[in-house]
Amino acid sequence: MHKWWRSPGPALLAAALAIVVAALRPATEHAAAKGRPPLRFGPGGAFKVALFADLHYGEDAWTDWGPAQDAASDRVMAAVLDAENPDLVVYLGDLVTANNLPVPNASLYWDRAVSAARGRGVPWATVFGNHDDMAFEWPPEWFSPDGVPPLRWPPGPGSGCGFRGTPRTDLMAAETGANRLLSYSSSGPRELWPGVSNYVLQVLSRGRRARGDGHDHDPALLMYFLDSGGGSYTEVVSSAQVRWFHTQSQFLNPDGRIPELIFWHIPSTAYAKVAPKAKSEIRKPCVGSINEEEVAPQAAEWGMMDALAKRSSVKAVFVGHNHGLDWCCPYDGEEREQELWLCFARHTGYGGYGDWPRGARILEVTEEPFSAVSWIRMENGTRHSDVTLTS
Numbered sequence: 001m002h003k004w005w006r007s008p009g010p011a012l013l014a015a016a017l018a019i020v021v022a023a024l025r026p027a028t029e030h031a032a033a034k035g036r037p038p039l040r041f042g043p044g045g046a047f048k049v050a051l052f053a054d055l056h057y058g059e060d061a062w063t064d065w066g067p068a069q070d071a072a073s074d075r076v077m078a079a080v081l082d083a084e085n086p087d088l089v090v091y092l093g094d095l096v097t098a099n100n101l102p103v104p105n106a107s108l109y110w111d112r113a114v115s116a117a118r119g120r121g122v123p124w125a126t127v128f129g130n131h132d133d134m135a136f137e138w139p140p141e142w143f144s145p146d147g148v149p150p151l152r153w154p155p156g157p158g159s160g161c162g163f164r165g166t167p168r169t170d171l172m173a174a175e176t177g178a179n180r181l182l183s184y185s186s187s188g189p190r191e192l193w194p195g196v197s198n199y200v201l202q203v204l205s206r207g208r209r210a211r212g213d214g215h216d217h218d219p220a221l222l223m224y225f226l227d228s229g230g231g232s233y234t235e236v237v238s239s240a241q242v243r244w245f246h247t248q249s250q251f252l253n254p255d256g257r258i259p260e261l262i263f264w265h266i267p268s269t270a271y272a273k274v275a276p277k278a279k280s281e282i283r284k285p286c287v288g289s290i291n292e293e294e295v296a297p298q299a300a301e302w303g304m305m306d307a308l309a310k311r312s313s314v315k316a317v318f319v320g321h322n323h324g325l326d327w328c329c330p331y332d333g334e335e336r337e338q339e340l341w342l343c344f345a346r347h348t349g350y351g352g353y354g355d356w357p358r359g360a361r362i363l364e365v366t367e368e369p370f371s372a373v374s375w376i377r378m379e380n381g382t383r384h385s386d387v388t389l390t391s
């Protein structure tokens, strides 16, 4: 069935985005401040992350198929968590399809998405996609030929109807407020709003603690989460976010000793540059299993990729957004010891466009010596597309 709102959609080109940059303080306010235990490499020296991308909860709640596909998305995540037992789940944006949600508060659906990790006591981190805070889009069939909507709306869950979408800040406040021990998400610095979900997580070393040599708090991996926009504003990573990244990385990792990984929702234009031709075979050095559409990139590139390519400590970028792509390809960066890998996740949810089998990209990082490997775990348990991101 064709569902009219189901595409990554063209970039919402708002007027030029004026972003006021106040002083950017180096801030990893998160873990310690809230009493959460720090993230740490496991006894085997590994740290495993499951990426849940494009769940698109809450579609067509007034029909049978909407709730049925949400139940199917629950099952995908349960199967992946059973098979992989990750240390962290990253929800890579488009947790909900807000433009198909006539409810005043989308947190209900957002909460259902994160309940997969919460139910198993697995910590998680979220970033925003372009659908999460969209305003409700009226289906054309809800209007009569003279343009007047019918008097009785399809009933939404919860009390009454709401059509404006739930702002990013409200979604994030509800998530972090209700999950103080397991949510590692953060709204990020106010200076970067309307971008919300810009923050850094540190994964601490295991070995140094075991040696008891006073380096108990040494990070061995830095994970940067950025809001790539969309929905209520343009699909971009702003130059203010680039400056924020620069400040954070200089503060936390001045000598580039600690490996770094990057997570956001919408592929940057660099993805389109390295992409194998749509619908062609995925050949080495790229690794993946579906290549069924063109990359739908951010509206502009304002310096983030240059900033990442210059830092040899940045090993890979992970995005969702394109449900018909699941590959990883290397991106040429001059003067790098190792390549910078650009990876798509795998469409995890039964919501959103596309009928490709559902699964999740898994990422496993080893501390000493540092390595990052990735693969895709399917709903039915199959594993494929193993790739080494550090070689």
Ligand SMILES: *[C@@H]1O[C@H](CO)[C@@H](O)[C@H](O)[C@H]1NC(C)=O
Residues within 6 Å of the ligand: 105, 106, 107, 108, 111, 170, 174, 178
């Ligand atoms: C939305 O619901 C969440 C709980 O799901 C709640 O924490 C939050 O306060 C609600 N927000 C509004 C604006 O009602």
Ligand SMILES: *[C@@H]1O[C@H](CO)[C@@H](O)[C@H](O)[C@H]1NC(C)=O
Residues within 6 Å of the ligand: 357, 378, 380, 381, 382
């Ligand atoms: C699992 O699903 C994949 C499609 O992703 C399919 O190719 C494979 O045959 C299935 N394996 C089993 C054991 O059902």
